[in-house]
């Protein structure tokens with residue numbers, strides 16, 4: 556067995572399919588993963604895509620993709636990188652048992668371009684049919700033209716081969732009006748991650764690998780920091796970060812953790828599990844507690 560595969564099997568949770576959220580609803584296990592430079596950047600100036608991972612850790616990422624039912628990115632990454640999110644690097648002889656993962660895009664306003672690689676790969680048989688999660692009607696402006704535009708976008712995407720799922724946006728249910736207005740303003744166009752995970756489980760997704768980008772990483776780290784009762788597992792189970800021995804500089808794109816105004820405000824509790832050298836890169840895996 557390849558050493559990257561062994562590493563992953565030792566750090567990823569076994570897929571029992573019995574994970575539940577705070578309200579007892581079934582949800583998939585979540586792995587958050589990305590590659591960063593020594594100075595904590597995930598992309599170059601103005602978001603330019605950087606190949607940070609060397610061949611060994613990139614192969615590990617493809618093995619990781621093969622061990623998850625779905626690979627999720629935000630629309631920012633899709634527009635910027637035009638990613639494929641499939642399993643290409645595993646040697647042909649070992650690929651027979653690999654089930655291609657489902658590409659999933661968080662895309663509140665259905666901006667996914669119909670000429671993207673995800674759709675091209677699907678039509679060429681090189682990837683699964685992509686799913687877009689968009690904002691449900693109640694999160695969208697309530698005007699006739701906005702309604703018509705939503706229907707038109709959905710129809711364009713579906714005709715191009717996308718499966719569109721509607722879920723609510725972050726709306727501050729259960730908080731006071733002031734906080735609610737703050738949340739709606741701050742997270743405009745952000746989909747509710749608890750609703751996303753439930754919907755994914757309903758669609759037979761038992762494990763999801765979240766690849767980024769910066770905004771999505773912050774959202775999932777924030778979810779991992781949410782207070783919960785002791786029996787409920789964290790929303791994000793595993794964090795696997797590839798650290799490349801390179802510096803990008805202050806103009807590169809980093810990711811943020813937590814919120815100002817409190818030492819541990821929004822910073823999830825994390826415990827180290829294993830570190831492995833893969834070629835030039837260091838791959839660090841840990842769990843949230």
Ligand SMILES: NC(=O)C1=CN([C@@H]2O[C@H](COP(=O)(O)OP(=O)(O)OC[C@H]3O[C@@H](n4cnc5c(N)ncnc54)[C@H](O)[C@@H]3O)[C@@H](O)[C@H]2O)C=CC1
Nearest residue numbers: 589590598602629630631632745746767768769770771774
């Ligand atoms: N080094 C690495 O491993 C990776 C680097 N990247 C880089 O990240 C950059 C893209 O990052 P971003 O622009 O921040 O885009 P992103 O991929 O994080 O997408 C963010 C967008 O997704 C939508 N969204 C809907 N619901 C959301 C939610 N609950 N939470 C967060 N976003 C939600 C919003 O429109 C939001 O603006 C690119 O430069 C790309 O190259 C992306 C993935 C991995």
Ligand SMILES: Nc1nc(O)c(N)c(N[C@@H]2O[C@H](COP(=O)(O)O)[C@@H](O)[C@H]2O)n1
Nearest residue numbers: 590605606607608616636638639640766
């Ligand atoms: N593991 C890893 N290392 C890097 O150096 C990266 N830039 C990324 N980026 C992620 O992979 C997506 C591209 O995937 P495809 O090769 O097109 O399948 C990119 O959009 C990021 O999500 N990851």
